Structure formats: C-alpha cells, structure tokens
Amino acid sequence: MLPMTTVTVVIQNSPYKENNKAWHALRFAGAALAEDMAVRVHLLDDGVEVGRHSHKVPEGAVNLEELLSELIECGLEVRACGMALNDCSIDESAMLPGIERGSMKALANWVKNSEHVMVF
Template sequence: MPITTTPRRQPDDPGHPRHRPDRSRRRPRPGFADLSYYGGAPLGAHPGATGEALRFAGAALAEGHAVRVHLLRGAVALAAEGAHPEQGELMAELMAADMAVSACGKALDELGVTDADLRPGIERGSMKALAAWTAESDSVLSF
C-alpha cells in the first residue's frame, strides 16, 4: 500500500492558523497619519503636560506627520482667544504649520467659552467628530 503525505501548510497559506492577510491589499484610509488629542485636567493641575503635548505636536509636524488635536475637559481653556498666552502662541504657530485643532463643545459650554471667543482656526468639536478623527488615524495619543 503506497504512503501518501499531505503537504505541510505554511503561515502564508489561508488555512494555516497563524495566517495573516496581505496588508498591502488593504484599502488605504483617507485623512491624516497621526492624531494627537490632549485630554488634560485643568491647566493649573499639570502645567507641564500642555507644553509637552504641544511640543510633541510640533516635533511630529516637523517630521512630516499630519497632526490633529482635540482639546478635552480643562484643556479647552487653550481655545479661548487671549487665554494662556505662552501655550496659545505656540498653538497658533503649530496651526500655521497645518495642525488642525478642535475643542470639545460640552467642555467649552461648561467654561462659558463661546464660538466668538475661540482663537481663529479652532473649531467647536464633539465626541462624534473625535470618533471620526480617531477612526481615520493611524496613531492616537493622549496627554
């Protein structure tokens, strides 16, 4: 009686338990390469975190990454024109370098910041918009 053998499956074979689909065929996602959102506590609680987040965003922009920042909770105070001049000046420079910025609408309302008070270029955002940005991004960071 002849002996028959079954060829051993390789990891690139779709039937192999460790098979991974070819990632080169996946549909490219539109939008931005990176998303950085700063969820910050009130700015006085961790004063260094705001500067660190903005400096990181600047470094990412300098490396050619697209960066979007969504301000949450107390960090929305940065969105108000004239508030926190040092961080506000850096944010304005980064926005001039194509960094997109939105601020949580609910947090803006809680702080009493109106749309007229927002720095030029900052949009009133929402969790739905943040979820869409997150889905389109390759990286998500929180400071």
C-alpha cells in the same frame, strides 16, 4: 514614497498646570508636524482652555497661545469639544482663529482614521 502618517492628539489638561501636559502635547504636535505627519488636536474637558485667547502666562513659561497659533499656521488641525466649551462657559468667539467646534463623533472619526492616538 510612504503615505503620510496621521496622529490624533487629545489634550485634557488646562494650560500652565504643574504637570505641563498641555505644553508637552503641543511640543509633540510640533515635532510630529516637523516629521511630515498629519497632526490633529482635540481639546477635551479642561483642555479647551488651551485654545482660548488671552491666557495669563506664568513667569518663565512658554506662551501656549502663541505656540498653538504658530502650529495652526503650520497645518495643525484643532477642534474643541462642544460640550466642554459649554461646560466651561466658553463662547467660540473666545477661541483662537483656526479652532473648530468639535464633538465626540468627530473625535471618533479622527481616531478611526489615525495610525496613532496620544492622550495628554
């Protein structure tokens, strides 16, 4: 049996932008989990907003808060950049359960120990 492939996904965009990068990143994370990959998501810059509670979901859009919560329950590891949380004035208590405060050092370690890195 082959060892599990590890992929790190970096999300830099806030949710519900016209380009849907945050949604596509979470879709990819879910697909990778379904393919038995170890998946880790690092929320960076405006991407920390993806992990915040109580988004206003635009009409017709997928609820990213629910999707992210489901993925965490399925084994997705998620960290939010501590500096980005500070810059966006987001308290850790405003984040979804299961999201840890991260750092560039922690992200570098994830990247070092991943076979693949995807940036959205």
